[in-house]
Structure formats: C-alpha cells, structure tokens
Amino acid sequence: MKVTDRHRKRLPALALVLMLFPALAPVTRVLSDEGGAAPEADAATVVEIQTGKAIRATLHHYINVYGVVEPEPAGDGRPAALARLSPAVAGVITEANGTEGQKVSKGDVLFRLDTRAADAVQAQAEIAANYAASEVERQKALLKVEGTSEKSVRESEQALAGAQAELAAAKVQLSLLQGEAPLSGTLTKFSARPGEAADATTILAEIVDLDRLAATVNVPQNEADDLKTGQAASLRPSSSGPEVKTVVSYVSPEVDTATGTVKARLKIPASSGLRPGQFVAAAIATQEKPGCLAVPREAVYTNPEGQSTLCLVTGDTAKRITVETGLRDGDLIEVEGDGLTEGATVATVGSYSLPDETKVHVSAP
Secondary structure, eight states: OOOOHHHHHHHHHHHHHHHHOGGGSOOOOOBOTTSOBOOOOOOOOEEEEOEEEOEEEEEEEEEEEEEEEEEOOSBTTBOOSEEEEOOSSOEEEEEEOOOTTOEEOTTOEEEEEOOHHHHHHHHHHHHHHHHHHHHHHHHHHHHHTTSSOHHHHHHHHHHHHHHHHHHHHHHHHHHTTEEEOSSSEEEEEEOOOTTOEEOTTOOOEEEEOTTSEEEEEEEEHHHHTTOOTTOEEEEEESSSOOOEEEEEEEEOSSOBTTTTEEEEEEEEOTTOOOOTTOEEEEEEEEEEEEEEEEEEGGGOEEOTTSOEEEEEEETTEEEEEEEEEEEEETTEEEEEOTTOOTTOEEEOTTOTTOOSEEEEEEOOO
C-alpha cells in the first residue's frame, strides 16, 4: 500500500494514543466456526450476609394483653387494699388529721364530727348507769338484813342492765362521729375540712396499701382456656420502665359477653414502682417447651408458596431449605427441617433475597 503524506502525519499521533491508553489496543477475539464471538463465562455472584446459629433452648408461648394496675381486692383472709372512708352519720367536721400522700396506720383517727350532742347523751347515760349500779348494791345490802325482797333486788339488777345498755349505745354513737383508718397504707385522697358538713354519702378519705397491687387484664376468650393460676407473667408499663416479673393470681370463671374476654389478675410484687391506674402490657407464659431447636427469627422467611424457609450456610455456600416452625419466643423461633441440626449456621441479615443456592460472604454484624 502506498503511504501518502497524509498517512505519514497520522501514524505518530496513533502511536502516542496507544502508548497512553493500552486498553484501546486491538483485542484478539475467539471466533466461533460461524464467525461470531464466543461468550465469556459469567463470574460467580457472591452475596454479603450475616449469620446465626441453631441452638437448643426452652421456648414459651405467650398471651400478650393489656390491663390496668389496681389495688388488690379482698382475699386470703385480708381486707381489700383500697378503703374509702365516709362518716357513719351526718354532722359537721370539727377535726381533720390527714394530707394526701401521708402514711397512716390502721386505727388512726383521720377526722371527727361535732360530738357535743353525743357527749351529753353519753354523760347522762353514765350517770344513769352509776345510779343503777349503786341501787343494786343498796338492795343487796338490805336483803342481808331482810330490809327488802328478792324481787326488788332483781328489779334493781334489771334496771342496771338497761342503764348499761344505754351507756354502750351512747358510746357507739360517739364513736360513729370519728373516722378511723381501716387499714395501713397511703392517703391517696383526703377532703375533710373543719366546718364543712358531711354525711354517709361524702367520701372524705381514700387509703391504698401500695404494697398490695394487682394488674387486671382482659384475655380474649379463644386464648383464655390456656390460662391457669400460678403461670409466670411479666408486666411492662406503656412508658419506659423495667419489666416486672409476676404470676397469675386469679382467672375469672365467666366470660364478659360485651367484650368476649375473660378477666385475669396478675399479682404485683411490693416495691415494683407501678402505680394504681397505670396502663401496662402483660405477657403470660401459657406454654413452656424445653429442648427446642431454634434459630433467630430473622433467619426464617415465607416464600410465595406460603412455606417457611431458611438458608443453611456451609463454608461459602448458602442453600435454602423448607422448615416447619413452632413456638416464637423473643428473638427465637422453633424450627425443624432436613439437614438442620444444633450448631448449624443459618443466614440472617441478607438471607431474604438469596436464591436456592449461592456463594456468600459472611460479614461482621
């Protein structure tokens, strides 16, 4: 071929380009018999994942419900942990001995009503009783010297009994004019004010034993058949707070027809920090199964056919298998499947989109 001046001018420039960018140099391609380019083998896809282990564990089935903290009702020979105090009779308050939040003991006098009329009645009854007692003594002395009859002695004794009954009634009436704490606890409400009138419909004090609280929860009827007293449970306030361990102390034999639920009560340990009226979430363990083969929950996925699957990891290969699932407890789920044994490595983070079998690289969590 004849090289013209124009070609000579282009050659040095082309050589310079090839020196600076060798990737632009001619590439030799293997052609097929039909003259086309032979396809290159695809590089193996490696997926980044995290893993967990199949372990043996004791798993539980929980009923998760909600409820409210309340004072414990009466039971086991003890009074209710809540008492509301009203005057037994109508009157005017003359003395108030309490403030909200105050600790009180059983028998403490929290308020008194005007006692002037009752005091007068009691004083008159005491005089009558004393006179009747002295008359009995006089009649007995006369009987010894035959100055009276047996009948007169019996009549004086009868009069004394009547006077003593009147005195006892007067004392009871006087006691009704003061309000005594029926149990030891904390004054959560106190509204007695000297000079104000009150009657049996006026609640002047409310006392709660804060060491005797219970959480009342409503369990759906279809789950209540598994409830039993003594079952372990835990409570957690709706706001941030520590979990409180407890047990089921009562299961109602009735179903609330309005809500379709069964009432249950969970005993709250003293000094739990929970307060009456507080809303809590409760988890009641109705089933315990030891020795379960379990994996992290995030390892198990449901495929489009509705089957539960997970990926077993051996070396740098992950293989998807179908499993049967059982109890779910916290971050663990019970599983059974071919080739799945205690200590087996399973894919967790990144396993959702893995094909049935692929190369993987395990990264740190």
